[in-house]
Every structure is written in C-alpha cells, then in structure tokens.
Amino acid sequence: MSITLNRFPVLPTSLYSEDSLGRPSASVAGFISGMRSAVLESPTIAACVVVNIVVVYYVVSFLTSKNAIPPVGYPHWLGSYVGAIRFFADSKRMVDEGYQKFKGKFFRLPLWTNWNYIVTKEQCIDEMYHLPDDVLSLRYAAHDELQVPYTMGQQIHDNPYHLPIMRSKLTRHIDVLVAECLDELIRAMDDTFAKKCGDSWKELNSFDAFVGVVARTFNRILVGAPTCRSPEYTEVCKSFAIETAVVGLIINLFPSIVGRLITRLPSLVKRALAHLRPVIAERHSAMAEYGANWADKPNDMLMWLMDAAEGEEREPERLAARILVLNIATINTTAASFVNAVNNLLSHPEYFEPLREEAESAIRAHGWTKQAMNQLVKTDSFLKESSRMNALGTMSFPRKALRDITFSDGTLVPSGNYISSAYSVHYDEEYYPDAATFDGFRHLQDGGAAGGKANNSSGLIRTNARYLIFGHGKYPCVCI
Ligand code: HEM
Incomplete structure (x- = not known):
C-alpha cells in the first residue's frame, strides 16, 4: 500500500521520493530512500536525525531501565553522558549528594561507557574490600582507567x-x-x-x-x-x-x-x-x-x-x-x-606546643628512631585528623566487577561495572561528631585531656569502613 502525499508541508521535498508520474510518494521504501539521500546531501538534516535518535534512545532507555540502584547528579532523562561530563568537574558534590540521599544503600555515578556503583553501608564496604581478586579487581580497573599498557x-x-x-x-x-x-x-x-x-x-x-x-x-x-x-x-x-x-x-x-x-x-x-x-x-x-x-x-x-x-x-x-x-x-x-x-x-597554632613537646621528649628518649615515632600519639592523631578532613579524592580508586556480584543487602552489581567506596564517610556526623570542625586530638582515647593515650583501634594507619584514606581490607596501601 502506498499513501499519496498531496500536501505535506513539514518534510522538505528531499525527504520523500517521487512516483513514476513525478508525484510525491511516501511508501516506506520511498521514505527510506528519500531520507537516505536527504541525510547524505544535507549535513543539517544529518545532524537533526542523529540528535533525534540519541534523544529517543535516552528517553526509551530511561523509561524502560530496570536497574533499581538510583543514578545521581544529573537530570536522568538527559542521559548518563551529562552526568559523566559533570563528574569531570564536580565529582565531590556528586558523591556527597549521593551519600546524603542514599546512605546505607548503593547509588550509581555514570562513567563514559558504564557505571560506578558507590557503596555506603558499613557492612557492604567491608565486603567490597574483602572480595577475591577474580571477582572484584583493582588491577583490572587500573588497567582501564589509567590505560596501563600505554x-x-x-x-x-x-x-x-x-x-x-x-x-x-x-x-x-x-x-x-x-x-x-x-x-x-x-x-x-x-x-x-x-x-x-x-x-x-x-x-x-x-x-x-x-x-x-x-x-x-x-x-x-x-x-x-x-x-x-x-x-x-x-x-x-x-x-x-x-x-x-x-x-x-x-x-x-x-x-x-x-x-x-x-x-x-x-x-x-x-x-x-x-x-x-x-x-x-x-x-x-x-x-x-x-x-x-x-x-x-x-x-x-x-x-x-x-x-x-x-x-x-x-x-x-x-x-x-x-x-x-x-x-x-x-x-x-x-x-x-x-x-x-x-x-x-x-x-591551628594551638597545636604547636603540644606536638613539639611530644616530639622533643620522644627524641630525647629514643633518638631519631622508629621507637621514637611510636611515642608520637598526638602527632598520629593530628595527622589522622588532617587526612580525614583532606582526603585525596572523593572516593576510593574504583574496582572492576569481573562477574555479577550480589552484596549481603541484595544489591546486584552487573559484571563490567565499577565499585567504589565514598570518602563522604569521613564527614559523616554519625561517625565523627561535629565532623566539619578540625579536632587534632579527636582520635586519642581521652581526646588528649589526660596526656593523650594512643587509641590503638583508631590510629592513623588503622583502616576501617569509616576511615578509608589508606584503603582497607585485604590489600590496603603497602606503606601501612
Ligand atoms: C600518605 C600517603 C599515602 C596515601 C594516602 C596512600 C593511599 C593509598 C591508597 C588509598 C591505596 C589504594 C588502596 C585500595 O584502594 O585498595 C594505596 C595503594 C598503594 N600504595 Fe599507598 N598511599 C600513601 C603512601 C604510599 C607509600 C609511601 C608507598 C610506598 C612505600 C605506597 C605504596 C602503595 C602501593 C604499592 C599500593 C598498591 C597496593 C596494592 O595494589 O596492593 N603508598 N595507597
């Protein structure tokens, strides 16, 4: 069946073909061939067609997406590339926004070709850092993200x-x-x-x-x-x-x-x-x-x-x-x-004196040695507070899922995607009361009041799901 278009004011003539009598015809084959010649002849029409296809693709995939893990940081109907572009310039705010909204769950940040699943629940953070290398891999993520071969x-x-x-x-x-x-x-x-x-x-x-x-x-x-x-x-x-x-x-x-x-x-x-x-x-x-x-x-x-x-x-x-x-x-x-x-x-010059006193007394007793360093509990707490408040980056280096992974809370991360932990844990009021205030001795058992005893479970290099500066789990930084 063919439909004869006597009046068709929208499409330019190049978008439909003509029948044997020179009348415009919109049979499917005619439409396709007309479209092809229009696209080949006019860069403007070609660009319009591409834009329309992309918009339709994103709207359809947004409406039909079955992934229950919420994406964060961009109007979703615009498509994940918009989020990936924002992530370049504004990653900290995107991660913090996701953490505030979805603490205790997972959320997703868009990358160019797949997703980074951000884990925020303590138990799942622990699980993530303990998964075997053939399931979740830092090495494969570094290979892709840092382009290791080159x-x-x-x-x-x-x-x-x-x-x-x-x-x-x-x-x-x-x-x-x-x-x-x-x-x-x-x-x-x-x-x-x-x-x-x-x-x-x-x-x-x-x-x-x-x-x-x-x-x-x-x-x-x-x-x-x-x-x-x-x-x-x-x-x-x-x-x-x-x-x-x-x-x-x-x-x-x-x-x-x-x-x-x-x-x-x-x-x-x-x-x-x-x-x-x-x-x-x-x-x-x-x-x-x-x-x-x-x-x-x-x-x-x-x-x-x-x-x-x-x-x-x-x-x-x-x-x-x-x-x-x-x-x-x-x-x-x-x-x-x-x-x-x-x-x-x-x-915070009020820390000059206590830190200097501590260093002088340790060096007097042990010289410039590792034993002396072990005595520097106030310095340890001060450095930990400094790294808590000035984490290097916004989240851990991503790890690549080498197969589908299901966490204990039921979250499924499909193979090929990435998983990171959010450094927003370091600013969480539940874990660090008055988190936005620099408190150099907050990691001492007595807050430094009675001479400051080291709190072994919370020293600079004691990693846990609330303190991830040196990583955590099976392979934290080798310097600790
Ligand atoms: C304050 C300084 C440092 C910080 C904040 C730091 C932080 C980190 C972090 C976050 C990781 C990734 C852990 C993970 O996600 O699993 C890492 C890995 C690593 N770090 Fe450090 N690091 C520091 C200093 C050093 C030093 C001094 C060395 C060398 C002696 C070192 C050697 C390494 C190596 C070799 C790895 C890879 C470990 C692996 O893949 O098993 N880092 N570091």
Whole structure:
C-alpha cells in the first residue's frame, strides 16, 4: 500500500521520493530512500536525525531501565553522558549528594561507557574490600582507567611481582628503612629550605617543594644514594607520577590509537635509564664476582626487584619502568598529605606546643628512631585528623566487577561495572561528631585531656569502613 502525499508541508521535498508520474510518494521504501539521500546531501538534516535518535534512545532507555540502584547528579532523562561530563568537574558534590540521599544503600555515578556503583553501608564496604581478586579487581580497573599498557607498560598489569615484594620487604626491613628515610629527609629538607632560603624569607610553592623532598626521600629506599639525590632523576620520577593520571584520562576519551601517539612512557624510561643503567650494571658485576649475597649488598627496592625478576623482567628497561611506577604510588599521595598537615598546623597554632613537646621528649628518649615515632600519639592523631578532613579524592580508586556480584543487602552489581567506596564517610556526623570542625586530638582515647593515650583501634594507619584514606581490607596501601 502506498499513501499519496498531496500536501505535506513539514518534510522538505528531499525527504520523500517521487512516483513514476513525478508525484510525491511516501511508501516506506520511498521514505527510506528519500531520507537516505536527504541525510547524505544535507549535513543539517544529518545532524537533526542523529540528535533525534540519541534523544529517543535516552528517553526509551530511561523509561524502560530496570536497574533499581538510583543514578545521581544529573537530570536522568538527559542521559548518563551529562552526568559523566559533570563528574569531570564536580565529582565531590556528586558523591556527597549521593551519600546524603542514599546512605546505607548503593547509588550509581555514570562513567563514559558504564557505571560506578558507590557503596555506603558499613557492612557492604567491608565486603567490597574483602572480595577475591577474580571477582572484584583493582588491577583490572587500573588497567582501564589509567590505560596501563600505554602509561606504564602491559607487563605491570600482567606480572605485578613488585607488590608481594613490597608487602614483605618493607615490613621485614622497617627499622633500617626508617633510618635511611630519616637521614635522607633531613638532607632533602636542608637542601630545599635551609640552603635555598638562608636567613631570609623566600616564597616557595609548598606542594612543589614537598614533592621534591618526598621524591628524593622515597627514592633512597627505591634505588639508593646517590641516585636519589640527582635532580634530573627525581625530575623524571615527578613527571612520571604527575603525567600518568592525566595521560590515562586523555587516552580514555579517545580511541586507543591516541595512546600510542601521546604516551611518554618510552622517553621517561629512557631518561630514568640514564641514571639507573650504570647502577644496575654495577650490581650485576658485583653479583657475578661475589655471588648472590655480597658484603655491602644494597637493601633497596631495585635490588629486591633484580633478585626476583625473571626472563624479560631482568632487562634494565623493565626494571626502570617498574621503579617509575612505584613513584606514582608514593610521591603525590605523601606530598599532598604532608602539605595538608602543614597547612592545618598553620591554621591551628594551638597545636604547636603540644606536638613539639611530644616530639622533643620522644627524641630525647629514643633518638631519631622508629621507637621514637611510636611515642608520637598526638602527632598520629593530628595527622589522622588532617587526612580525614583532606582526603585525596572523593572516593576510593574504583574496582572492576569481573562477574555479577550480589552484596549481603541484595544489591546486584552487573559484571563490567565499577565499585567504589565514598570518602563522604569521613564527614559523616554519625561517625565523627561535629565532623566539619578540625579536632587534632579527636582520635586519642581521652581526646588528649589526660596526656593523650594512643587509641590503638583508631590510629592513623588503622583502616576501617569509616576511615578509608589508606584503603582497607585485604590489600590496603603497602606503606601501612
Ligand atoms: C600518605 C600517603 C599515602 C596515601 C594516602 C596512600 C593511599 C593509598 C591508597 C588509598 C591505596 C589504594 C588502596 C585500595 O584502594 O585498595 C594505596 C595503594 C598503594 N600504595 Fe599507598 N598511599 C600513601 C603512601 C604510599 C607509600 C609511601 C608507598 C610506598 C612505600 C605506597 C605504596 C602503595 C602501593 C604499592 C599500593 C598498591 C597496593 C596494592 O595494589 O596492593 N603508598 N595507597
């Protein structure tokens, strides 16, 4: 059947075809062929058609969506891309809004291609951090979100052998490592502040200054001295730490070919190798001459990696890339936490005296040692309060669901989506009364009133579902 359109004022003539007599005809086939030629001929009509299809798609999928977990942060009928765009600029408010509205449940935040399910119930937070790696994976999420093949190298994803080494060796050698770090920290602070400023006041960017101090201090236990003191080497580490997240984000927005074009991995590894290759070669010849355990064998991450590496991982390029990756985990997190603590101290000078007294008495008794650090219960509480109020980010790094996951409250997270915990727990009045007020001694058992006893269950590094600064569960940060 065909319908003859004698008068059809809306569609331009190019949208319908003509019959053999030259009359406009709107048979389905004619309409489709007319539409195709119109779309091909006019970019404006093509754009209108695309917009209409997208709007219809979103309205239909919004109306027919069966997912009971509420999405947050944008007018839903506009479609999740609007929320994903807002998330770029306004993630904190979106997460806080979801937490206020849905505390005790899950809510969803839109990503470009799927969803991040945000968990807020204490029991479910605990469950999330204890799920096995083949069910919920930080590694697979980092692979996608940080574009690991381009930013760090596929081998970091395939063979993360550095993680068990760090977990075991850092704990086993903690006393020696603390002593090394303290030694380097004092030198780095001297060079960065005392020598640069002398007796006069000088303006410095605190984050830049501390990033330099931290990079040098941690590289003392990553690659040893004097490499850690080379400004060119620490510059490479800083660039790598800062650029990786940015480059990962950019690559995520475009097809993967962009990754090959903009990655800086090969050039940064090359610059790091200029410093690390001679160190690696020297250690290889010592090993060849004196065997696996020679008298003054270095005790640092590079050496532990060299001892454990197999096959291609023994190549200097691979070792250098892995050392750079470890810099990502350490530099920005530690420097930002330290700068936040210093800023909080400057805004609350009433803490100067008690913290100074505590430090002087501990150092008098134990010197600059780990035992002295264990005495610093007020400092511990102060640092914990600082990190509670200035969490790095708005939620935990996402984890990827590798299969459908059902939590104990019945929530189903479909495979392929992400799950995070909201850092809004740190501002929750139920967990931290008067949560918006900085109370440096709130984590001491007696609030500091009777000399301040450490509250072991709530120290800086005691993670729980209400305090997630260092992660929680099976694999919290290796530094704790
Ligand atoms: C104040 C400073 C730091 C903060 C706030 C911090 C925070 C974190 C967080 C939140 C995680 C992710 C845990 C998770 O979601 O499961 C993490 C992981 C990690 N951190 Fe830290 N970190 C800090 C310093 C360090 C330092 C100094 C090191 C090295 C000695 C380090 C090495 C790592 C490593 C290797 C991981 C990955 C652990 C794994 O996947 O098993 N971090 N850190």
